[in-house]
Amino acid sequence: MATSNSARTRTATLLTLGALVVATVLGFLYLQARSGERTTDDAFVDGDVVVVAAETAGRVERIYVTDNSLVRQGAPLLDVDTDDLRLSLDEATAGLDAAEAQRSSLPASAPVSSVRAAAAAMRAARAKVARVNLAIARARPLAPITGYVARRVVAVGTSVQPGQPLMAIVLPAVWVTANFKETDTADLRAGQRVDIEIDAYPGVRLTGSVQSVQRASGQAFSLLPPENASGNFVRTVQRVPVKIAFDSVPAGLQLGPGLSARVSVHVHS
Numbered sequence: 001m002a003t004s005n006s007a008r009t010r011t012a013t014l015l016t017l018g019a020l021v022v023a024t025v026l027g028f029l030y031l032q033a034r035s036g037e038r039t040t041d042d043a044f045v046d047g048d049v050v051v052v053a054a055e056t057a058g059r060v061e062r063i064y065v066t067d068n069s070l071v072r073q074g075a076p077l078l079d080v081d082t083d084d085l086r087l088s089l090d091e092a093t094a095g096l097d098a099a100e101a102q103r104s105s106l107p108a109s110a111p112v113s114s115v116r117a118a119a120a121a122m123r124a125a126r127a128k129v130a131r132v133n134l135a136i137a138r139a140r141p142l143a144p145i146t147g148y149v150a151r152r153v154v155a156v157g158t159s160v161q162p163g164q165p166l167m168a169i170v171l172p173a174v175w176v177t178a179n180f181k182e183t184d185t186a187d188l189r190a191g192q193r194v195d196i197e198i199d200a201y202p203g204v205r206l207t208g209s210v211q212s213v214q215r216a217s218g219q220a221f222s223l224l225p226p227e228n229a230s231g232n233f234v235r236t237v238q239r240v241p242v243k244i245a246f247d248s249v250p251a252g253l254q255l256g257p258g259l260s261a262r263v264s265v266h267v268h269s
Helices: 002-034 083-105 112-138
Strands: 037-053 058-063 078-080 147-150 165-181 193-198 205-213 239-246 260-266
Touching: 037 239, 083 112, 165 205, 165 260, 193 239, 239 260
Parallel strands: none
Antiparallel strands: 037 165, 037 260, 058 078, 147 165, 165 239, 193 205, 193 260, 205 239
């Protein structure tokens, strides 16, 4: 019986030692593999977003686009009421006609000063007509780029003023902005391979490459940058934005600015 217990003890000891050896080897291999990577989950899908603002005051009469729809560059987005502008155009046109009539009625012997004054009045009248026509044209804003409509904040009947945001257009082209710790950026170089995971599509592995490393940390652009010259100084690790381009995006993946991501850069590849 004692011999049997001793054999079982030796077997258990050998199994335990074997498991420790395997765990040590696997841990060493894992650390070796990870030593060639720089990873962060402080990353997100990024892209260009163009905000379309009103250029003419008035009431929105018609909207030609819907939320999240694709709009082509140059396509009309909406119409702003132009009744007041049409009246202004009639007034400006009448002023131009009067200026032209005055210029034509001058005799050939008219003083040079009178001729110049009449010519100046005509130019001013033409400029006023052109300005009103431009305002009428701007009452129908056109899509400045091809993209997807987002954050539409106007509806038919809304009164708008020049400069008021109407909607945003998101470009289809996207990339990843990854905020690496400053202590991880020494080995980052343009062209290095990157593995990308998007939280919205778990299990889907995407690849890309480092395009550029920003020459300033995020705090350099903060609205309230820290004042290290006053008060107590607290040293914190800064984050440096790194732009990562996708190699390709599979069909069916709707990637847009703001989606969370996780990236691993192969720094020794």
